[in-house]
Amino acid sequence: MKDRFAILARDASDQIISQVSIHAPPGKQPLEGMMATARNMLRIKGCVRTEIHPLEDDASLYGGSPLVVLLVQDLFLSDVSPAPLLETL
Numbered sequence: 001m002k003d004r005f006a007i008l009a010r011d012a013s014d015q016i017i018s019q020v021s022i023h024a025p026p027g028k029q030p031l032e033g034m035m036a037t038a039r040n041m042l043r044i045k046g047c048v049r050t051e052i053h054p055l056e057d058d059a060s061l062y063g064g065s066p067l068v069v070l071l072v073q074d075l076f077l078s079d080v081s082p083a084p085l086l087e088t089l
Contacts, residue, residue, distance in 0.1 A: 004055035005030075007038050008062055009047040016062070018044055021055055038068065042075045 003026055009018040020037060024030035038050040051066035 002054065005034060005067075006053045006055045006062065007034060007041060008051045008053065008066075009041040009044050010049050010051065011046045012048050017046055035068070035070075038070050039075060042070060042072050048072050 003024050005022045005024060007020045007022060008016050011017050018041060020041070022030065022034055022037065024034070034052055038052060041047060041050045049072065050070045051062065052068040053062050053064070053066050056062060
């Protein structure tokens with residue numbers, strides 16, 4: 001099951017509030033798609049972070065170390081481009 005992953009959305013109390021399972025066929029480069037899904041899940045109300053894990057069984061709480069963690073702060077930093085410097089007179 002090395003080609004199956006779970007993307008989890010967690011709230012501030014570390015509870016899983018949403019989960020998506022993704023199949024990533026060997027030979028493909030699925031990381032870009034998984035990262036996009038994880039970023040979109042950060043928009044779920046109450047979500048403070050998303051994690052990408054190798055898929056475990058349905059009863060798993062995914063307490064181990066994730067492969068990738070995205071924080072809600074990452075979403076805001078990536079959506080904002082630097083403002084141009086204003087010239088002072």
